[in-house]
Amino acid sequence: MTKLKNLSLKKVVFYLVLTVVIFYLLFPFYWAVNTSFKSEAQLSMTPATFLPVDPETGEVSFYLRNYEAVFEDDQFMRGLLNSTIVAGFTTLLALLVGSFAAFALGKLRFKGKRPSLYVILAMTMFPQVTVLSGLYAVINYLNLDAILSMILSYMLFTLPFTTWVMTAFFKDLPIEIMQSAQVDGATPFQTFRMILLPLTAPALVTTGLLSFIAAWNEYLFALTFTSIDVKARTVPVAIQYFAGNFARQEPFGERMAAAVIVTIPIVILVLIFQRKIVQGLTAGAVKG
Known part of the structure; x- marks a missing residue:
């Protein structure tokens, strides 16, 4: 009887913690969606409502002109295209070069294998702002295009x-795979491309998606390198300078609508590759 009580208590605590975590993760996105469907008058209501409500009638009323304003904004649409190009090429280059280096x-x-790993790990510890000024000077000296500068x-x-x-x-990966390929006459590059690389598909998907998200959401470098070339602005910078079409003051609703639109591609990619992502995150966790 005591064991059953303890088991029930553990389940209650588990589901309680799970509920808190889910609420903590999803509530900001829900609030962004909620705000994106509100007009300027609805946003000014106090206290704030958890659904878009008409200030006069009190009925639920969704304001769609925020999304119309976003899709009619040429700068934002250009930013979507620029972000797709930059994040896509960054991910491809990172996977191409990174897989060769990882192999x-x-x-x-x-010689120098272990120090090389430590150097690579150390590179991830530097804040972006510490390398920004030097990197900007080098890019200016080389006179590189803004989009190419962001990719690099x-x-x-x-x-x-x-x-x-x-x-x-x-x-x-078992070393016997490489040895068998060498016995069959395969070169190291053929072994890498035809045998080992397909086996690391979960890792490629996981690292590729995380790299894409990081490049898609990056703001500091994008803001700096597109300060002169306005047409090269990516989505985060475009949202920053979003002036709005319908709101007469700060376009909070339109910016939230833009943020929701920007988040949708990431959500779709995660849903498509969720199985590969789970495999990539859990591979190697259990050794048999």
């Missing part, structure tokens, strides 16, 4: 992460 660090033997600068935080995570996956 070398995880499966090949060479985003590699500073996506490439070390990708390399470090992929190295752990390559280390866990």
Whole structure:
């Protein structure tokens, strides 16, 4: 009887903690969606309402002009395209270079292997602001395009992460796979491309998606490198300078609508690749 009570108590505590965590994670997104469907008058209501309510009648009323304003804003739509290009190419480059580096660090033997891993790990510890001024000076000296500058600068935080995570996956692959391929006459590159790389698909999806999210949401580098070239602004910067079409004051509702639209592609990608993401995050957790 005591065991049953303890088990029931543990379940209650577990579901209580789970409810708090879910509420903590989802409530900001819910509030953003709620705000995006409110007019300026609805946003001015006190106390704030958990649903868009008409100030006069008190009935639920969704204000859709915020989304109309966002889709009619050329700067925001251009920012979506720029963010897609920058985040997409950053992810591809990080996976391409990172997988090669991870293969070398995880499966090949060479001098300086361990110090190289420590250097890669140390690169992830530097705040962006510490390298911003020097990086901006180098890019100005080379006279690089703003979009190319962002792609190359985003590699500073996506490439070390990708390399470090992929190295752990390559280390866990049995060495017998490489030995069998060598016996069959495969070169190291053929072994990497045709045998080992497909086995690390969960890691590629996980690191690729996280790199894409990091590049998609990055603000500091984007704000700095697009300060002159306005047409190259990405979505976070475009939202910052979003003036609004219908709101006469600060366009909070329109900015929230823009934030919701920007979040949707990430949610869709996570839902599509959720199985691979779980495999990538849990691989190596249990050794048999």
